Amino acid sequence: MKQEITYNRCLLTRAIVKPLVLVLMLLPAFQLQANTYYFSQSAGSDANNGLTTTTPKKSIGAALTLMVSGDTILFKRGDEWYLPLNSLDLRGKSGFTLGAYDSGAQPVIAGMSILTNASWSYDGSLRWSYSLSALGFTDLFRVVVNCTTVLNVSDEGKSNAKTSVTSDSEYYYDKSAEKLYLYTGSSTTGPQYVEVIPASSSLPQGISTVLMHNTSNVIISDIDFRGGSKWNIVHMEAPNRNIDIDNCTMEEASKWASGILVSDTMISTDYNAHITITNCIVDKSFTSFENKDTFLLSGDGIFCLNGVDTGNIAGNTVLNWGHVGISLTSYYAQAPYIHGVHHVTVEANDVSAGNSGYMHALDVSGLAGLTTYNIIKRNNFHNYTTTCHLQGSNNLFFSNIFNGVIGTTHPGQSFQPFGGDMVPWRRPEGIMEARDNWFLNNTIANTGGYSLWLGWGDSAMPYNANITNIKIANNILYSYADFPFKGVPLGLDVDTFATGTNYYRNNNFWNGSSTDVVARFKKYPYLTASGLNSALLCSTYCSNNGQLDPQFTGYFTLGSGADASLKTGGIDYSSYISAYIPLTEFVDYNNVQWRTSTPSRGAIQY
Amino acid sequence: MQYSKTWLQRHFLRLCAIALFAPQLAKAGDTLSARVNKSPTLNDIADNILCYTRDQQTILLHGISAGPETWQRTKLTVTCTNAVLFDRLEANKLANGNGYVKYHIASGRAGSALVTVTVTDDGGNANGGINSISRSFTVTVNPLPLVNTSYTLLNAAGVNGKYAGSNNAQTIKLSAVSPGAVRYNWYPEQLVNNASSATPEYYIQESGPRTFFVTVTNMYGCKTVDSLVVKSLAAGKLYSLSVFPNPVSKNAEVQFIIPHDELYVAVEVYSAAGSKLSTLYQGQAKGKTPYSLRFDGSPYVAGVYFIKLSTPGHEEGFKLVLAK
DSSP: OOOOOOOOOOHHIIIIIIHHHHHHHHHHHHOOOOOEEETTTTOOOOSSOOTTTTBOOOOHHHHHHHHHHHTTEEETTTTTEEOOOOEEOTTTTTEEEEEEEEEESEEEOOOEEEGGGGGGGGEETTEEEEOGGGGGOOOEEEETTTTTEEEGGGGTTTTGGGOOOSSEEEEEEETTTTTTEEEOSSSOOOOOSSEEEEEEETTTTTOOSEESSSSSEEEEEEEEEEEOSSSSEEEEESEEEEEEEEEEEEOOOOOOOOOEEEEEOOOOOOEEEHHHESSSSEEEOOGGGOOOSSSSOEEEEEEEEEEEEEEEEEEHHHHHSEEEEEEEEEEEGGGGOOOOEEEEEEEEEEEEEEOOOEEEEEEEETTTTEEEEEEEEOOEEEESBBBBEOOEEEEEEEOOEEEEEEOOOOOSSSOOOOOOEOOOOETEEEEBOSSEEEEEEEEHHHHOOOOOOOOOOOTTTBBTTTOOOEEEEEOOSOOOOOOSSTTTTSSEEEEETTOOOOOEESSSSSOOOOOOOOOTTTTTEEEHHHHHHHHHTTTEEEEEEEEEOOOOOOTTTOOOOOHHHHHHHOOOOOOHHHHHHHGGGGGGGSSOOOOOOOOSSSSSSS | OOOOOOHHHHHHHHHHHHHHHHHHHHHHHHHHHTSSSSOOOOOOOOOOOEEEOOSEEEEEOOOBBBOOOTOOOEEEEESSSSGEEEEEEEEOOSTOOOEEEHHHHEETEEEEEEEEEEEEEEEEEGOOOOOOEEEEEEEEEEEOOOOOOEEEEEETTSTTTOOOOGGGGOOEEEEOOOOTEEEEEEEEEEGSTTTTTSSSSEEEOOSSEEEEEEEEETTTTTTEEEEEEEEEBBBTTOOOEEEEESBBEEEEEEEOOSSSSSEEEEEEEEETTSSSSEEEEEEEEETTOEEEEEEOTSSSSSSSEEEEETTTTTEEEEEEEEEO
């Protein structure tokens, strides 16, 4: 007999629908469960579950699939991942953390290829060759031999041929044959541990080691990023939100490249918001041998370009870049359509040129209204070659040390050994601006030219009244030189072409004498500080500038014997500061709260 | 001494042979000696002396190499004594013979530690070879001065802190207590009788709040700046109740002064609707003595609140705006 089975509707509900609902309710919970995954290049396998240090996964490809909301991906210290012509591609991803586990050196993620030691062929004359044809590398942007960068022979002005490779500091890449040549000084031992930044026919500019676009809520720490594209190691292309990079290393960049480029898209007003870059080493990696007159240096360490709004760049060590250490600039041809760079704080960074023969430590500049409300404080800009641009509008520069500007020896680069300048220039899209900025309590020392230059120079527009309302107060200008006009060292140069109204108060000039001239002010060629205070056209805006020996001790700390008027009596700017930033953020170079009513002069409070 | 022609020819040829092959022999010698691993290199590292800070510190290292064996790989390690001084200490190599040590002082810590950085190459130490070199440096973290500031009325013949006109100015004694301080600097210095004293005097010259700053320097040259708000009352006013800052985002200082000793004083927080939310102070209080209390706004939503001072014979309130 056929058994008839009937189903009660309630039974159906109880037996099927309810569990189904329960499963559906639980599903998101499982999806949202945050996991920590471990990755090891040396001991991992993608077949592992990655949930413990003893069962790590291996590949970056596997890691990318796990970068979902709430997850943490940890890479084993001491391990290295080489991704030639691939990126740690974070585009469109959000809500995860990348970091390191175990002890030892930071894990390396390199947009480079590491060549096989055994695959080098002896080429004669103590020179070795390596065929890259199997790898499809049509160009190389940098070559690093056992952690030492080497120079393309053509950048030395040598003949672009393998026979030019006669020292272990050089390389030659034969693009047509796709062969790399290195010299070792030995006919028996070939090059070891050679890393290259490659390009291919499909990626002629290479590709960034880290790519972000539409990326949000990401924390990256304790990773050593190397190589990348021709133009950068890390590229955050707008829009991105809440990106936090801490304690990472960016090194071995292409010779043209920037370290971290935070930019617009060049076609829209998209911007990056809440970008935090802290405690990183951003090092182009540069030897003095590479520092040749024969080619133009380039590349910015941390480069906020055209599209950043809110950011914090703090505690980083930036060195060896061929153009700028830290740059906040907005000036490309798409100017009417770009968002600009606003509300970025640059604090307590150590920026120096290192082995680079040409570097501005800082560049804050832009077309009208595009580089504004940024705060530059407590930085140590030192041993650089070329002026810091202190421009844009409504920017606040305080408690910085600018020390040691020697001037570039590279004939193709501009020789501007000033501590800083407020001299905007004209671009095809318009005139850049320097107005409404505050330059307070900075110490500028040991420059190869004038400490500070405010002016304008453009034959097509003889005078510029929009370099205006800049408040230069409480600074110490110390040990300056006589460039550009030989014979008379000056702390301040205000040229006649900048016709706006600016303020010069309570600054102290010291070049070894209390009676020497210290400034040029418009038509007055040479003035002492007291002459500056009373100069026609300046007297309303110039006051209490002096010439006192700060008797520096330590690192630009006022000596105990320094005149009391250097230790107190600076202008009261508390109302401005409190309207702009909280008073608690108004601190000196050593992070000691400034007295807003009677601050001492210079970057360090007495 | 006589030399035969044959002898001269033979030895001349030997000398020529030695001269000719000497470079090769030397190179062979080098090759032999290269079997014994030469020491890696690392430049000296300067000692670090700093005042306590929460800023991360980075020291660049230079001269890192495997020694003459340029093909060897190196690694960098770091150790220290007094590890509690740091909550981060790490070393890493950079390209071109550079590297770094980063450290972060643990919260509230001071003292010193010997930090040792070691470069190890992969050449081993067989046959007396040397595969590591260490450099040590000292990190000395000096404490910041701890400062407590307060003020008291000196000649309280009249009312507390009353501004009674320039001919009847009252004196307030400012005080900064900081163990181990070697220097005090008060600002505005022209308003006090001795700006470098721990306890200068201020002749009240105005009614309303007046902010003083004191920079305290300790024996290590480390500095702390503290501020002190002296609130001088308008003539005739015997009680003081103030809140600073106002509006407040989280924490505010509530200060009250009463004219004479009381057995019961209360300072309470009320909502705008009149409900009592918390008690900041309750009990005895001395007259003419400023009391500082802490208002913690974190449990409350943004809005208007009232701080109420009550004594047996007096009540007064103060509106506090909490803006989050």
